[in-house]
Amino acid sequence: xxxxxxxxxFQVNLxxxxxxxxxxIYSAPNVFIRELLQNGIDAVTARKNLDKIEGxxxxxxxxxxxxxxxxxxxxxxxxxEEEVHQFLSVIxxxxxxxxxDEKDFIGKFGIGMLSCLVVxxxxxVETRSLLKNKGICWKGKADGTYTVEPxxxxxxxxxxxxxxxxxxxxxxxxxDEIKKNVLYYGDALPIQINFITNKGKEILVDxxxxxxxxxxxxxxxxxxxxxxxxxxxxxxxxxxSKTGDIQGIAYIIPHKVQFSGNTKQNKIxxxxxxxxxxxxxLLPEWSTFVRCIINTNSLRPTASREALMNxxxxxxxxxxxxxxxxxxxxxxxxxxxxxxxxxxxxxHLYIKALAVEDNDLLKMFIxxxxxxxxxxxxxxxSLRTYNEIIYYTPSLDDFRQIRRIAGSQGKTVVNTAYSFxxxxxxxxxxxxxxxxxxxxxxxxxxxxxxxxxxxYKPEYQNFEKKANTLLKLFYCKxxxxxxxxxxxxxxxxxxxxxxxxxxxxxxxxxANPFASTLHTxxxxxxxxxxxxxxxxxxxxxxxxxHIKDSFIFDAIIHIMYVQALMLGGYPINKKEMEVFNNSLxxxxxxxxxxxxxxxxxxx
Numbered sequence: 001x002x003x004x005x006x007x008x009x010f011q012v013n014l015x016x017x018x019x020x021x022x023x024x025i026y027s028a029p030n031v032f033i034r035e036l037l038q039n040g041i042d043a044v045t046a047r048k049n050l051d052k053i054e055g056x057x058x059x060x061x062x063x064x065x066x067x068x069x070x071x072x073x074x075x076x077x078x079x080x081e082e083e084v085h086q087f088l089s090v091i092x093x094x095x096x097x098x099x100x101d102e103k104d105f106i107g108k109f110g111i112g113m114l115s116c117l118v119v120x121x122x123x124x125v126e127t128r129s130l131l132k133n134k135g136i137c138w139k140g141k142a143d144g145t146y147t148v149e150p151x152x153x154x155x156x157x158x159x160x161x162x163x164x165x166x167x168x169x170x171x172x173x174x175x176d177e178i179k180k181n182v183l184y185y186g187d188a189l190p191i192q193i194n195f196i197t198n199k200g201k202e203i204l205v206d207x208x209x210x211x212x213x214x215x216x217x218x219x220x221x222x223x224x225x226x227x228x229x230x231x232x233x234x235x236x237x238x239x240x241s242k243t244g245d246i247q248g249i250a251y252i253i254p255h256k257v258q259f260s261g262n263t264k265q266n267k268i269x270x271x272x273x274x275x276x277x278x279x280x281x282l283l284p285e286w287s288t289f290v291r292c293i294i295n296t297n298s299l300r301p302t303a304s305r306e307a308l309m310n311x312x313x314x315x316x317x318x319x320x321x322x323x324x325x326x327x328x329x330x331x332x333x334x335x336x337x338x339x340x341x342x343x344x345x346x347x348h349l350y351i352k353a354l355a356v357e358d359n360d361l362l363k364m365f366i367x368x369x370x371x372x373x374x375x376x377x378x379x380x381x382s383l384r385t386y387n388e389i390i391y392y393t394p395s396l397d398d399f400r401q402i403r404r405i406a407g408s409q410g411k412t413v414v415n416t417a418y419s420f421x422x423x424x425x426x427x428x429x430x431x432x433x434x435x436x437x438x439x440x441x442x443x444x445x446x447x448x449x450x451x452x453x454x455x456y457k458p459e460y461q462n463f464e465k466k467a468n469t470l471l472k473l474f475y476c477k478x479x480x481x482x483x484x485x486x487x488x489x490x491x492x493x494x495x496x497x498x499x500x501x502x503x504x505x506x507x508x509x510x511a512n513p514f515a516s517t518l519h520t521x522x523x524x525x526x527x528x529x530x531x532x533x534x535x536x537x538x539x540x541x542x543x544x545x546h547i548k549d550s551f552i553f554d555a556i557i558h559i560m561y562v563q564a565l566m567l568g569g570y571p572i573n574k575k576e577m578e579v580f581n582n583s584l585x586x587x588x589x590x591x592x593x594x595x596x597x598x599x600x601x602x603x
Contacts, residue, residue, distance in 0.1 A: 344365070374413045
């Protein structure tokens with residue numbers, strides 16, 4: 001279409017636009033219910049700014065004919081003929097009056113009515129304006145055409161939208177489905193919603209929900225939470241934020257959840273119209289131990305109105321909601337320590353995340369927070385009471401490797417491999433300088449092993465020589481050490497650099513085209529090889545010192561090597577697994593042969 005000064009206007013393919021809405025913008029075809037509710041309540045809101053009325057939405061379902069008919073009727077401000085042309089027939093044009101503050105309205109983008117064309121081939125709108133008091137009938141079709149004509153059908157001020165379903169969407173126009181979707185989107189709306197069929201009239205919504213009522217008791221809130229989320233929650237507390245004009249309730253989940261849990265299990269409302277289940281960006285990342293019902297009156301939605309825009313306002317609101325979590329926990333310390341203990345027992349990971357952010361919370365809760373140690377789960381009060389030095393390791397593999405040996409040396413080691421725990425230790429070093437923390441590695445444990453002088457012990461020298469010859473094939477060296485507990489025959493010790501060297505060594509022998517160059521990255525080969533420490537006083541090792549049969553010696557060394565890898569939680573490659581299985585098989589065959597030989601002699 002050509003305009004003035006050689007300028008042209010874009011043409012819109014309405015059929016393509018409807019496909020775009022149904023396939024990419026709206027997540028489900030039932031969203032047309034939300035759009036009709038939204039238009040109705042916005043129209044009522046606009047009228048209330050000019051005229052004192054009790055707003056009402058009536059939903060009529062006529063199922064007696066072959067093709068059902070759905071009618072949404074409101075007693076809002078209505079539209080004049082000029083406004084019908086301007087707002088119903090121009091895609092993207094919002095019908096909200098510019099002279100009225102838009103913060104009162106849910107809709108904004110002016111594409112909601114098109115969602116009706118996803119499920120119906122035609123939209124009929126009958127309306128009478130409060131300002132013009134003249135009935136107008138607008139009919140819009142999916143092919144992009146529309147008509148406007150006067151009507152006497154609309155006697156009252158307001159708007160009536162009439163839809164008949166496409167064949168494939170008739171199921172959405174059934175009574176139970178309509179009621180379910182009206183309550184799904186509009187259960188919190190501040191307006192009476194009536195559902196009318198040939199059976200009579202049913203009021204679906206007519207009062208404030210429990211979670212938005214400041215006079216609701218804790219029992220009422222927990223009962224509502226159970227009904228909404230089908231969970232018996234531990235407790236609930238209120239959420240509020242001046243930014244975003246936010247009000248809501250958070251429910252404490254009664255069981256452990258993954259830290260990176262699903263944020264799509266909440267209920268987020270915009271101006272009391274259900275928006276989405278995803279609170280990502282609105283709530284802190286560590287808040288997945290709660291389920292929330294939240295209403296915001298001023299945060300901005302996306303064009304589909306199925307999410308909130310992650311802008312500066314949301315960032316500020318998230319900070320204010322975080323304070324609600326902190327204030328609630330502080331309140332429990334003085335008013336309900338039993339509930340606090342229960343929450344910490346189940347959700348201590350999230351309390352740790354909070355404590356990392358807040359020094360006051362750190363000091364308040366740290367003694368109650370449990371940590372995994374080589375002596376079992378211990379709260380921090382026990383840790384600092386019974387240990388002059390608190391050892392910790394941020395590596396789960398290192399913790400698995402050293403926990404038993406460290407215990408025999410009288411050390412308490414905290415596993416800080418989980419989220420936030422290392423950060424928490426670093427924070428405590430600053431906030432609590434009187435407590436001594438020390439990071440520990442397998443190499444530190446190795447340095448505390450007793451040295452064994454092999455110079456004057458030929459059997460020791462011979463053992464290390466033979467063991468090193470075998471272990472060199474696996475990029476490992478052997479050493480005889482003295483350590484507790486005695487019933488541990490060998491321990492595999494490797495720092496990060498040693499493990500990197502081992503991995504590079506394995507790759508350099510592979511079919512990788514760059515394999516021949518990888519050996520240049522291995523630093524200080526002998527000093528940075530993993531070490532298999534054999535316990536001098538262990539019974540099995542003592543016997544190995546005197547075994548002359550190389551077949552048996554090799555098999556036992558191989559088995560002890562792979563067992564040490566397993567106990568330390570280290571990865572085992574194909575070559576190592578094959579030699580372990582082969583050695584175990586050979587020893588079993590040898591043992592069975594000796595047993596059969598004894599049977600022959602006895603016979």
